Amino acid sequence: MSTVAVTNWGGTNWASFAVERTVQQGINQIAPTISQKSSQFLLAQTSVGSCVVSVQSGSTLNVRQTPNNRGKIVGSLRNGTRVALGVTDGSEGNNWTRIIAPVEGYVASSFLKNCRTRG
Numbered sequence: 001m002s003t004v005a006v007t008n009w010g011g012t013n014w015a016s017f018a019v020e021r022t023v024q025q026g027i028n029q030i031a032p033t034i035s036q037k038s039s040q041f042l043l044a045q046t047s048v049g050s051c052v053v054s055v056q057s058g059s060t061l062n063v064r065q066t067p068n069n070r071g072k073i074v075g076s077l078r079n080g081t082r083v084a085l086g087v088t089d090g091s092e093g094n095n096w097t098r099i100i101a102p103v104e105g106y107v108a109s110s111f112l113k114n115c116r117t118r119g
Contacts, residue, residue, distance in 0.1 A: 047118065049115060049116050051097070052115075061081075063075040063103045064107070067092035086099060086100035096109060
């Protein structure tokens with residue numbers, strides 16, 4: 001585990017965060033990007049793979065804030081849209097998949113096809 005310190009050069013605000021690295025990912029491939037938004041520092045998310053949305057023509061797949069049917073809808077995706085898969089701890093179970101692009105949230109796994117993982 002490495003600790004990275006970030007400063008706002010124009011002031012005295014400091015933020016630090018831990019970045020976990022795994023041997024499989026390779027240290028040279030990891031290049032987290034840091035950006036500032038609303039006085040908070042954010043770590044850019046890295047995709048672990050991709051899938052293609054597979055719904056009937058004219059339909060859309062809802063993207064939800066939480067991995068359940070009651071979660072707030074934060075976006076929708078058309079058939080054929082490629083989505084980027086996000087890192088997860090597995091707590092959403094097999095029925096839901098975490099995505100980070102083009103919209104961040106959770107989608108029903110059964111509507112994802114042609115999935116490819118990086119690694």
